[in-house]
Amino acid sequence: LAKKKLPDANELVIALATDGGVSRGTLKGMLSHIDHPGHRRVGGVLVAARPAETELEFQVAGRRFRAVYDPWLGDLFTAGVSTGIANISTYSVFPGLAVAMMKGRLLWLRDLILNHLMPLLPEGSSARQLRDGRTYVVAIASNGRTQERVALIGPEAYRFTALCLREITRAVLGGKWSPGFQTPALYGRELLEGMEGVKWD
Structure with a gap:
């Protein structure tokens, strides 16, 4: 949707x-992999990137x-397929x-949670969290001169996934x-129109 608003975009930032x-x-x-490197899409290629580096x-x-x-x-891959934009960065709130821990600190706490505390934690979201939770998403496309933004509020993340x-x-x-591999962008805005809990910003 952001790419449609700015067809010549060469950079896309997705944040949630x-x-x-x-x-x-x-x-x-x-x-288990919180301090491990992942990727950033640069010039159409996935290159190594550190968690929480920016x-x-x-x-x-x-x-x-x-x-x-x-x-x-996964948006680093799917958004590249959906838009063809060569430079894509993805951000999340943690x-x-x-x-x-993403920056390599407090890893002793990570190990303590994984090795001893995990069975004591809730198995999943509560009914109240599923009902009242929210997802906030923004996509910002730019071409070096102008930006176009698309943002929405959706239901709680697990519920949002199931609804999609x-x-x-x-x-x-x-x-x-x-036929062939597709991303949900195949359905465009229509996929989310009328879905309970979705509001466009």
């Missing part, structure tokens, strides 16, 4: 924040967030302790599909 719980599986996966302040619906570089988001899968399945079963 979430309110809600985290599943034990998600936490275990994140902590910061970004962004705003969605009047709410301000401070995010750090998240080198593991708790302060997680940011310290539901709508994609409906579209496929309704005959709206294209």
Whole structure:
């Protein structure tokens, strides 16, 4: 959607924040590689990037967030496929302790959680977190001279994922599909229109 607003964009920044719980599986996966390098898309190529190597302040619906570089988001790949933009960076909001671990600090705490405390943590989001949680997303496309921004508030992240899968399945079963590998961008804004909990900023 940001690329449609700025067809000659050569840079894309994607940032997200979430309110809600985290599943034990998600936490275990994140902590196990929290200080490991990931990627950034530069000149159409995925190059090595460190977690939390840069910061970004962004705003969605009047709410301000401070995010750090998240080198593991799948959007680095899918957004490249969807838009053809050569330079893509992805940011997420993490708790302060997680940011310290991303920078290689407090790894003893990471090990303590993984090796001893994980079974004591909630298995997943509570019913209240699933109901009341929110996802905040912004995409900023630029061409070196101007910027175009698209932002939205969505439901809690796990619920948002399930709702998107539901709508994609409906579209496929309704005959709206294209052969070969696709990203959800195939369905454009239509995918999210009318979805409960989605508000455009």
